[in-house]
Amino acid sequence: MTISLKPSNSPQEKLQPTGWLKYLSFSLDHKVIGLQYLVCGFLFYLIGGSLAGAIRVELISPLSDFMPREVYNQVLTLHGTIMIFLWIVPVVNGAFGNYLIPFYVGARDMAFPRLNAVAFWLIPPSGLMLITSYFINGAAQSGWTAYPPLSITTPAAGQIIWILSVLLLGGSSIFGGINFIATILKLRRPGLKLMQLPMYCWAMLGTSILVVLSTPVLAGTLILLSFDIVAHTGFFNPSLGGNVIVYQHLFWFYSHPAVYIMVLPAFGLVSEILPIHSRKPLFGYTTMVFSIMGIVVLGLVVWAHHMFTSGTPPWMRLFFTIATAFIAVPTGIKFFNWVATLWGGKISLNAAMLFSCGFIINFVLGGITGVALAQVPFDVHVHDTYFVVAHFHYIVYGGSVFVIFSSIYHWFPKFTGKMLNENLGRFHFIITFIGFNLCFAPQHWLGLNGMPRRVAEYDPQFQLINQISSVGALLMALSTLPFLWNILQSILYGNEAGDNPWNALTPEWLTSSPPPVENWEGEAPLVLEPYGYGEKNSKNTQESMK
Amino acid sequence: MTSIVPKEQSSERKKDLSIEEHEDFRLFGLIAFLIADGMTFAGFFAAYLTFKAVNPIGPDAIYELELALPTLNTVLLLVSSFTFHRAGKFLEKDEAKQCQKWLLITGALGVAFLISQMFEYFTLPFGLTDNLFASTFYALTGFHGLHVTLGSIMIMIIWWQTRIPSGRVNNENKFPFEAVELYWHFVDGIWVVLFIILYLL
Numbered sequence: 001m002t003i004s005l006k007p008s009n010s011p012q013e014k015l016q017p018t019g020w021l022k023y024l025s026f027s028l029d030h031k032v033i034g035l036q037y038l039v040c041g042f043l044f045y046l047i048g049g050s051l052a053g054a055i056r057v058e059l060i061s062p063l064s065d066f067m068p069r070e071v072y073n074q075v076l077t078l079h080g081t082i083m084i085f086l087w088i089v090p091v092v093n094g095a096f097g098n099y100l101i102p103f104y105v106g107a108r109d110m111a112f113p114r115l116n117a118v119a120f121w122l123i124p125p126s127g128l129m130l131i132t133s134y135f136i137n138g139a140a141q142s143g144w145t146a147y148p149p150l151s152i153t154t155p156a157a158g159q160i161i162w163i164l165s166v167l168l169l170g171g172s173s174i175f176g177g178i179n180f181i182a183t184i185l186k187l188r189r190p191g192l193k194l195m196q197l198p199m200y201c202w203a204m205l206g207t208s209i210l211v212v213l214s215t216p217v218l219a220g221t222l223i224l225l226s227f228d229i230v231a232h233t234g235f236f237n238p239s240l241g242g243n244v245i246v247y248q249h250l251f252w253f254y255s256h257p258a259v260y261i262m263v264l265p266a267f268g269l270v271s272e273i274l275p276i277h278s279r280k281p282l283f284g285y286t287t288m289v290f291s292i293m294g295i296v297v298l299g300l301v302v303w304a305h306h307m308f309t310s311g312t313p314p315w316m317r318l319f320f321t322i323a324t325a326f327i328a329v330p331t332g333i334k335f336f337n338w339v340a341t342l343w344g345g346k347i348s349l350n351a352a353m354l355f356s357c358g359f360i361i362n363f364v365l366g367g368i369t370g371v372a373l374a375q376v377p378f379d380v381h382v383h384d385t386y387f388v389v390a391h392f393h394y395i396v397y398g399g400s401v402f403v404i405f406s407s408i409y410h411w412f413p414k415f416t417g418k419m420l421n422e423n424l425g426r427f428h429f430i431i432t433f434i435g436f437n438l439c440f441a442p443q444h445w446l447g448l449n450g451m452p453r454r455v456a457e458y459d460p461q462f463q464l465i466n467q468i469s470s471v472g473a474l475l476m477a478l479s480t481l482p483f484l485w486n487i488l489q490s491i492l493y494g495n496e497a498g499d500n501p502w503n504a505l506t507p508e509w510l511t512s513s514p515p516p517v518e519n520w521e522g523e524a525p526l527v528l529e530p531y532g533y534g535e536k537n538s539k540n541t542q543e544s545m546k
Numbered sequence: 547m548t549s550i551v552p553k554e555q556s557s558e559r560k561k562d563l564s565i566e567e568h569e570d571f572r573l574f575g576l577i578a579f580l581i582a583d584g585m586t587f588a589g590f591f592a593a594y595l596t597f598k599a600v601n602p603i604g605p606d607a608i609y610e611l612e613l614a615l616p617t618l619n620t621v622l623l624l625v626s627s628f629t630f631h632r633a634g635k636f637l638e639k640d641e642a643k644q645c646q647k648w649l650l651i652t653g654a655l656g657v658a659f660l661i662s663q664m665f666e667y668f669t670l671p672f673g674l675t676d677n678l679f680a681s682t683f684y685a686l687t688g689f690h691g692l693h694v695t696l697g698s699i700m701i702m703i704i705w706w707q708t709r710i711p712s713g714r715v716n717n718e719n720k721f722p723f724e725a726v727e728l729y730w731h732f733v734d735g736i737w738v739v740l741f742i743i744l745y746l747l
Contacts, residue, residue, distance in 0.1 A: 111571045178578040186571030208578075216582045217589035224593070224685060233674060233681035235593070241678040246596050250589055 026121065028113040029517055033120050034099030035415060038408075040120075041091035044127055048082035049477060051075050056439075056473040059466045064456040072456040073141035074134060074158070080144030081162065084258065085169045086127045088400045092265035093211075094120065094176055096407055097204050099415075100272075101180060103508035103515075104198045106189025106524040111182035119175035126168035133161035143454060145251060148225065148236035148244050156229050163222045163229075170215045170222075173261075177211030180204050189524050195289070198506050198530040199282060202289050203268025206296040210257040210264070213300065218254035221247060245310055252303035260299040262396055263363075264292065266403035267334055270356050273410050274338055276504045277353040278345030281531040284337040291330035298327045308376050309383045317376050324374035331367060335360065351425025355406030358433050362398025366391055369444070384454075387447025393440045405432070405483070412487075413501045417513040418494030424486040428479055435475025442468050506530045576725050580732050583693075587736050590689065591743055594682045598747075601678060615666040616745050619659050623694075623734045626655035630701075630727050640717050642708060649705040652730070656698035663691055683744065690740055693733045700726045 022032050023039070054075050058066040067075070098116065102109055110116045133139045140162035142151040151159050184197070184205050224235045225247070234240025236247045275282045282288065304312055304320040312320075338360060347353065369391040373379050382388065405428070412420050442465045447453075451462045458466070500509040507527045511520050633648035672680040704726050707713035715722050 112575060115575075174579075174582050178575050178582070181578045182571045182575040186574050212578050212582045213585055216586040220586040220589040220689075221593075223689075224590075227681070227685065231674060233685075234678045235597075235681055235685075241601055243597060243600055246593050246600075249596070250593060253589070 026117055028109070028117055030098045030102050030110045030113070030116060031515060031519075033116055034095050034097070036120050037090050037095035037098060037123070040124055040127075041087045041095060044082050044086040046480070047131065048079050048087055049480070051079035051082070053473060053477055055079060056470040058456055059458070060470050062458050062460045062463050062466075067456075069456050070138065070141060073143075073454075074139040076454055077140045077143050077162070078130065078134065081130060081140075081166065082127070083396075084144060084262070085166060086123065086130075088262045088396060088404075089169075089173060089258070090123055091404055092262060092269070092400055093173070093180075093204070093207060094123075096200070096269060096411070097176070097180055097265065099411070100200055100508060101183055101204055102187075103511075103519060104201050104506070104530075105184060105187050106192055106507065106526065107183065107187040108518050108524075110179050111187050112179050115175050116179050119172045119179070122168050122172040122175075126165035126172075129161060130165040133158045133165075136161070145255070146222075146225065147251075148228065148242075148247050149238060151225065152228050152237055160226060160229060163226045167219055167222055170219050173211050174215050177208035177215070180208040181212065184208075189526060191526055192528070195286070196528050196530070199271035199285070199288055200265070200268035202292050203264045203271070206292045207261050207264045209296055210261050210299060214254045214257040217250055221250040221254075245307070248307050248310055249304065252306045253300075256303040256306060257299050259395060260295055262400045264295065266359070266400045267292070269403050269407045270338065270359060272506060273352055273356050273406055274341050275531045275533060276410075276502050276506075277350065277356075278342050278347045279533050280341055280345040281533055282337070283340035283343075284333075285531070287333055288337055291333040294330035295327060298323060298330070302327065305374055305379070308379045321374055321376055325371060328367065328371050335364060335367075349426075350409070350422050351420070351429055352406045352410035354426060354429040355402050355409065355432075358429060359399060359402040359406065362394055362402060362436070366394030366398055369394065382447050384452055385447035386443040386451050386453055389453050390440045390443035390447060393443075397440070398436060402432075405429075410502070411508075412490070413497030414508055414513050414515070416491060416494075417497050418490045419497045419501060420490045420494065421486050424482050424489075428482045428486065431475055431479035431482070435472050435477075435479055437472070439469050439472025439476055442472075505532055570721070572721055572725070576728060580729065584732070584736070587689070587740075590682075590686050591739070594686060594743065597678055597682055611745055612666070612669065613745060615662055615669075616741055619662050619666075620737065620741050622655050622659045622662065623737050626652045626659075627731055627734045629655065630730050634723065634727055637708070637715075637717060637720060637723055646705055646708055649701060649708065653698055653701040653705060656694055656701060656730075659694055660691060660698070663687065663694075686740060686744060690733070690737060693736070697726070697730050697733050700729070 022029070023036060027033060027036075054067070055072070058064070058072055060066075064072065098110065130139070137157035138155055139158040140146065140151070141154045142159065146159070146162065184201050188194075188197075224233075227233045228235050228237055228242070232240075234242040236242045236244050238244060271282055271288060302320055302324045304316055305324045308317055308320075342357075369387070373382070373388065373391060409420055409425050412418070446462055446465050446469075449462070451458055497513050499512050502509070505527065507525055507530070508515070510525045510527070629648050629652045633645045633652060636642075636645035636648060667684075672683075674681060674684045704715055704723055707715040707722070
């Protein structure tokens with residue numbers, strides 16, 4: 001059958017500079033865009049990490065002496081915003097999604113290549129705009145949540161720039177989501193059924209549904225907030241009759257699903273990495289799919305658990321407590337399935353596998369504190385304390401960032417055709433894991449004993465634990481060095497990886513490394529069993545190894 | 547009866563239709579976009595209804611909203627949905643002139659809606675920053691008006707594309723037309739909801 005899998009009016013050839021230049025130009029190739037997302041996101045990670053370092057330096061002593069309180073608030077706001085909107089969300093969705101999804105569905109490119117490129121190129125300018133706001137009149141000071149009336153009463157310039165850049169980043173996210181939905185549902189290679197897709201496709205489909213349903217609500221909310229600041233309307237200004245609780249509801253209707261926008265793709269990536277490095281099929285494919293969809297549905301109806309102390313009525317607290325606790329069920333299913341995938345496998349403890357296992361450990365800890373926080377009496381006790389900070393970082397750093405590193409170690413050979421140094425990678429994992437736990441585990445104690453979050457000065461009794469935490473942060477910062485050294489070494493002098501260094505069955509490994517512009521020479525392989533490891537005569541090998 | 551597109555061009559287009567275009571992934575992208583857009587409105591509606599339920603001063607307590615102009619607007623938009631549909635029927639039958647005529651009427655109805663809304667704004671006794679409900683009123687109708695403006699511009703572009711011989715909208719390549727039509731029906735539907743919530747409740 002001679003069918004062209006290429007979009008008929010694909011302008012790819014015309015806009016395709018070669019060599020290094022293509023990574024700095026407006027390319028329409030999904031692989032180039034994916035790597036652009038990854039590198040750009042990593043640069044912002046370094047910036048956001050430096051800001052976190054500044055926060056930890058400030059908290060070494062109980063008095064506010066390293067920087068003025070205003071600057072501390074700005075640093076805190078920028079740290080949160082950069083890490084969420086410019087590092088984790090773009091990288092777990094945009095970078096790996098763009099690189100892998102067309103391979104997984106057997107397409108030559110995403111459904112809308114131009115929209116894809118636009119979605120990426122919205123990110124660097126809005127990120128730079130956000131950072132430069134610090135030099136203009138002071139960056140936003142009201143935290144990444146921008147709760148009014150604080151965000152309305154602090155100096156307007158920085159807050160408006162913050163709103164604009166988050167709006168642009170939200171737009172980028174929506175464009176990406178639309179693209180993924182169309183690609184996964186409609187661009188599949190003929191003969192490939194939905195239930196034969198690799199798990200990352202399902203994770204991206206669920207994430208994109210969340211993005212499309214919830215990000216516009218944040219956009220609308222921020223537009224109203226900017227009216228309050230610029231035109232002095234009274235939507236969220238109590239002195240003009242407005243209602244701040246409405247802002248919180250609308251904000252968390254996006255920002256709670258945002259947690260799943262950050263971790264669902266990570267779940268998908270881990271589901272790809274674990275079977276390959278333990279040489280076993282993914283345990284319970286169908287339950288994995290349904291648990292993702294369950295998380296999507298439940299994730300949309302639990303936002304008010306962030307507002308138990310905002311005066312929500314008891315019936316609402318009851319509903320949101322139950323719904324939140326229920327999310328532990330599909331999430332737990334996924335964890336048991338991952339452990340069952342590892343069970344009895346031929347596990348190779350390389351860097352990718354170590355980071356994935358680190359993810360499982362950290363995320364279970366974060367999940368347990370999450371179930372605890374869903375309970376109203378406990379939440380009222382530790383609300384807005386460092387316990388929440390610790391929980392949150394266990395989820396997004398211990399969850400998403402560990403998976404990002406795992407994925408980089410896993411797919412680097414595909415990206416560049418070179419192998420990374422495994423020993424350096426293991427070293428990187430050990431420092432990151434120790435540093436991370438040293439930094440955030442003690443913060444549970446801080447929170448339980450009543451240290452509030454977002455403060456530059458604190459009671460002297462918390463000093464020792466804060467110092468331990470800062471040492472952990474230092475280790476985390478240092479752990480970036482072996483990683484960067486490894487990448488640099490590998491690109492310059494690395495060993496050739498070959499097409500399929502892990503002997504994987506997922507489709508992206510069935511082409512050359514790095515892949516050609518059209519993804520495959522000739523027709524795309526039809527992979528019906530992406531996890532058919534250890535089974536003789538699987539349908540997969542008959543189809544793809546011809 | 548004139549054909550909208552020269553014969554040789556249409557056959558050329560048909561040749562490089564690939565598998566994806568038969569499955570029409572673009573429709574999926576469009577629907578996803580409209581859902582996203584609808585969620586923005588849903589957020590605004592939710593905010594408005596909460597304000598109305600929670601806060602004591604509603605627009606009906608202070609002002610009596612005139613119903614004449616908004617009712618006229620509702621009729622204008624509903625009729626325009628119908629005329630757009632008519633234009634689509636003629637596009638399918640390759641009757642360019644008729645299609646253009648109905649498109650032009652649709653665009654004119656959209657512009658008439660905007661003019662009528664502007665009249666309404668001038669006659670209203672409250673301004674944007676007067677109180678909370680004035681703010682929400684203008685935010686909702688203004689955001690919808692922005693959608694009508696964009697829709698009217700897109701209708702004019704479609705109309706222009708069916709007029710010129712090298713245009714990209716014709717019986718062989720109906721997607722741009724269908725996309726704008728779906729968007730326009732969506733904007734109409736939102737207006738009906740908005741009309742009920744804002745003026746009738």
